[in-house]
Amino acid sequence: MEPDVLIIGGGATGTGLARDLALRGLKSLLVEKSDINAGASGGNHGLLHSGARYVSNDMESAVECMEEGKLLKKLAPHCIDDCGGLFVAVEGDDDNYIADFPGHCEKSGISCRSVTPAEALEMEPGVSDKTIAVYEVEDAAIDPFMLSLENIADAKAHGSKLMCHTRAVRFEIENHKIVRVKLHNTLTGEDFHVEPKMVVNASGAWAGQVAALAGASPFTILCSMGTLLVTQSRISNGVINRLRPPANADILVPGGTVSIIGTTSVRVDDPDDIIPTVKETDEIVRVGAQMVPSLERVRYIRAYSGVRPLVSMGGDGADDRNVSRNFTLLDHESSGVDNFVTITGGKLTTYRLMAEKTADLVCRKLGNGFEKALCLTRIRPLPSTMEGKWTEPGVAPKRWVQKAPDVRDKILCECEMISEKTIDDIAGELKKNGELPDLLNIGKRSRLGKGPCQGAFCSVRVLAHMYDKGALTGEHGVGDIKAFLNERWKGQRPIFWGEQLIQAELTEAMHSGFFDLELT
Template sequence: MKPDAARVLIIGGGVTGTGVARDLALRGIPSLLVEKRDLAAGASGGNHGLLHSGARYVGSDPEAARECMEESALLKRLAPHCIEDTKGLFVAVPGDDEHYIAEFPDLCAKVGLPAKELDPKTAMAMEPHLARDVIAAYEVRDGTIDPFMLCLDNISHACSLGAQMLRNTKVTALNVEGGAIRTVSLHNEKTGDELVIEPELVINASGAWAGIVADMAGAPLSVVHSQGTLVITQDRLSARVVNRLRMASDADILVPGGSVSILGTTSVRIDDPDDCRPTVEEVDRMLDDAIAMVPILETTRYIRAYAGVRPLVADTNGDANGDGDSNGGDRSVSRGYTLKDHASQGVANFITITGGKLTTFRYMAEKAGDLACRKLKVDVPCRTRTEPLPPSDAGRWTDPRLGARTWVDRAEEGDVILCECEMVSGRVVDSMMQEMAQDSKLSALSALNIRSRVGKGPCQGCFCGPRVTAHLYDEGWLEADRGLDELKEFVGRRWRGKAPILWGVPLQQAELQEALLCGMLELERKP
């Protein structure tokens, strides 16, 4: 199928967009997904990886809490390979709101959410790094989910059923005539290629960029850009998700993931989602607050900080599932999703699906698919509620355990480790490049970072970046200056996460990285 033969154009390669592509593919509707960067490049790759039980929102947004509870249970059954069923704790420390602590079990009961009260000493025995003065604790059904694997598996399944994807491809114009989008202009940011397609329907699943895309069609959508910053510890500090027992606030969730833990998050309004980056001030504020719950956070080593942008719809012209807040209190804007049919604004074949949570992506895709079917006059029910998500070759290398297991169990003669932190070998890099062969002219290093653990360990690309680049040159995947250009871009993106945590060992490591990349490879001289 040629790109211009797709009935539906999906804009955005996060979990929502890839989920919509799979939903439509299972209904027999061909789609083309376009993403200006790569899969999970926005909020889908800039979050905790928390599979919400719903307990975080029982006090502020019961509907979102109920959606999270129901979808979490579904995903544990349908996509278990993407999930670690860690369970979770909600704990309170002296100074936390005693009224909310007392009300919490009733709030959970109202939405049907299981929450088991624990003796504080039992909770501290379960998680030794908890503060010694915990005053209340509840066990809930939280878990963790790999958003990169989730995106890759969704789009892989969709493509196996006839969908297509173009990465590094930006929408430059939505051309509206006679009350509908007639053509869409696309530009490949890496190759410079231009493409014009004529879809029957356009689905805007671009997350924090949803308002920007909607404006291109003359169908305004007011989106609040709420930046959340998180930090990654070098070691895994808990077996379970640990939540602060209070109304949703900053620095109140510690999420285990593989061999590390992730602390977050903040809520800072920004004007442009492309300006999203973690700041020193946010990191300092989080650590100052979080040590009351987990004291070891004061002395642990951090690998990196990162940030994502929540797309919170503040004014949906009556189509929202939640309320807006014109006063800028972003914590009070609903975490529910928004499905907007822009026919009410004079664009009949244009839909926006945004907001929501990582946990509720499948439900959001189902609702968008239902509306798409009504518009396309297709009478086929959603199948993602019952059809398991098959693991894909493309997504398997995001598992933090797989590299070491593969090296120990199936090491091949002549193979070498290129990323020592995450045990990614040359053979693994080659297999990923072969899977992306059709995109061989596009970004390689950044694509490997999304599809595997390359660059995600303690060295943050200091050693593996040059090693992988050299290997790609040796194997003929890169030539001329392309590899050095990609290495500079790759290191620059990793640096954005290291800059806010430059104290102790990370500061020493940064000096070494500068000597290696600037002194030896002279990357600072690349334009």
């Protein structure tokens, strides 16, 4: 294959870049060593920032978030819950920070309206009765999986390609250019080569590792792990932020029918080795409850972690929250590799801008008229496609109720009301892309296993359905269900108390006791 551009990394930035380049007339091949949103793009709050969180310490990021957030609300409304948000201070919070907040917002051009604690309780009945100051901002929630799936779907519609479970393992460099890239399929073990005109490293926390393949000048990626908790039900109408300098457990974001509370910040050495801990979970519940007291009593169904790829410019200190959330675009021509660039850092909210700036650089370096190609993602709406259709919490039950259900269309996942037809639709799209319709792939593109039972019942039903349809054969399903349940199990271990502990014991009894599967 000889694509115009090889993109390494299938998160929001990589998929957004594939779409941007495709709309400019360039064909790209995007390779991802795991699956879509396997890194930071899948391990975040799903918060579409108004920018207000950064007004006190990172004004450039604040303004970028504000501008991009407004743009995305116009261009990708189907991916966004424009729920609004509050910044809430409680007794004991820093009076100086509270007093300075509206002024910082005004300097950044960010909308900020003061509301009384009484008004805030009407808007969000769950906030603490010890609330002393509240400001309303234009935060929103965004579905990162739908966002990335829709971007890559539009890119493919314009001639680009996606290959998941494909790792770049070697660059062949001649005359200061990458002429061939060796790729390895981690599922089949197959090795093959591509000969791109340009290579873009959009691998997030792994950007340093990929850059090293080209012998590019080293740069420091700080891997900051953040852990978040998912509640069984939605406990706020909009986003609720703690009105204080960024710290642990200070953002509550609605995610359709659930809520997500976090996050933490822990420096890690290996972005592939991250597991939520009991210590972090306890901290999130304790601190979060100061802002929303019901967080001490609600049922949590899962914990998960992601790694922020922060680019260190030196002098950042020990606290990763002091590192800028701005993005970094590096042209490795200065390192003697003329057709290789890296884009990393940034926020989910600024993914489109990151892709635009990267595409601008790629087009300038390619020349041949491409330097005159305009960015269309700034004005062209993101299409809604089948590939991103089923990721939003609560969508399947809503659609089931809105139409007269077909009694022949059996429900396979009762928590999220996912039917056989939904599974068949997703499996069909996976087959079109050359992907196997197994539990892990289906789960990434739907709500499968994300309800209170965390896959205890639906995993077996969907797997059996796939075998009945002939989509899976042989013993593949044994490894598939173990991998799927272990991924869900990893997220339950730090929250083993109350109802979820009972659920976990039932899951273990069924799958370890009855089916003799080992859950690790």
